[in-house]
Amino acid sequence: MSGLYDSFSRPISYLRISVTDxxxxxxxxxxxxxxxxxxxxxxxxxxxxxxAVAQTAADLGITKVRLTGGEPLIRLGLPQLIRMxxxxxxxxxxxxxTNGTLLNRYAVExxxxxxxxxxxxxxxxxxxxxxxxxxxxxxxxGVLEGIEMAKTVxxxxxxxxxxxxxxxxxxxxxxxxxxxIGGGWHVRFIELMPVSQGIVSSRHFVxxxxxxxxxxxxxxxxxxxxxxxxxPSRYFRFPNATGTVGxxxxxxEHFCFQCNRLRxxxxxxxxxxxxxxxxxxxxxxxxxxxxxxxxxELFKEAIARKPLGHHLTQGYLRLGRPFCRVxx
Ligand code: SAM
Numbered sequence: 001m002s003g004l005y006d007s008f009s010r011p012i013s014y015l016r017i018s019v020t021d022x023x024x025x026x027x028x029x030x031x032x033x034x035x036x037x038x039x040x041x042x043x044x045x046x047x048x049x050x051x052a053v054a055q056t057a058a059d060l061g062i063t064k065v066r067l068t069g070g071e072p073l074i075r076l077g078l079p080q081l082i083r084m085x086x087x088x089x090x091x092x093x094x095x096x097x098t099n100g101t102l103l104n105r106y107a108v109e110x111x112x113x114x115x116x117x118x119x120x121x122x123x124x125x126x127x128x129x130x131x132x133x134x135x136x137x138x139x140x141x142g143v144l145e146g147i148e149m150a151k152t153v154x155x156x157x158x159x160x161x162x163x164x165x166x167x168x169x170x171x172x173x174x175x176x177x178x179x180x181i182g183g184g185w186h187v188r189f190i191e192l193m194p195v196s197q198g199i200v201s202s203r204h205f206v207x208x209x210x211x212x213x214x215x216x217x218x219x220x221x222x223x224x225x226x227x228x229x230x231x232p233s234r235y236f237r238f239p240n241a242t243g244t245v246g247x248x249x250x251x252x253e254h255f256c257f258q259c260n261r262l263r264x265x266x267x268x269x270x271x272x273x274x275x276x277x278x279x280x281x282x283x284x285x286x287x288x289x290x291x292x293x294x295x296x297e298l299f300k301e302a303i304a305r306k307p308l309g310h311h312l313t314q315g316y317l318r319l320g321r322p323f324c325r326v327x328x
Contacts, residue, residue: 062090
């Protein structure tokens, strides 16, 4: 077998890179109510350091990277990092996960720097709710403009990720699904992971089979292949739709058996799993001028420490790092 495999024979081909722990939103399911302690600027990896990690990852077999955060677009000069990553031959896909608030401003530059596509997190189409969920001002129109701009410049497919929460936004499921017919959107419904330390808890959980029933009030869903990427979503479409409907089920039907990823945090830790407490410090290695070979060994260690699966159920889990500091 060539390529990179973990101890359970899962191929590892995907690195999610968090470029900042800072965010310009305070989403109720993601950020603890009392905020998070921010990493000192000097402890955040520089673009050169991120590049060095990505190069090592690529040498070992990683072919896809996704930039995330925090909010990745608030880190200055992100297009520069994208251009650097684009020079790594083995990396054939560079994508970005964003809350979309700054997408309108940066879409053209992101495209020209070599970004392939974007996922936009959007949990409501209502102005008052946008404010409530993000705990900041209403910037819904800005996000919608960003989505259109991303499509216009060809950062496609643009996928819209909605975290469904009972009593908060679950009554909008059909409205989002309708956008796959009328607006050609690719919408993915994500099951809430009860990990936040804020006002959202397991009582807000809606299982994907329930979400799917609500989508099906609009018509019959037909299974379809993923449009691009090899993530955990299961895809469907309405017969007359140009867009697709996806379901991501970390709780009701977890997809750990097909996990193909590692995560790099903004402060330079490799995480074998989103939900475990394990961290491998690569920043120290980078700053102590360890050899490329030693950096590779740290990567291999992170892969060897990937657990078979997570144990998160509908109960509450207190994470060492909230999602906004991992990269979601
Ligand atoms: N700021 C960027 C954004 O909004 O897309 C990237 C980081 S954010 C942590 C990425 C995504 O993680 C969220 O929008 C959401 O889709 C996911 N996420 C965060 N907390 C979650 C939770 N408790 N359950 C399910 N998904 C969650």
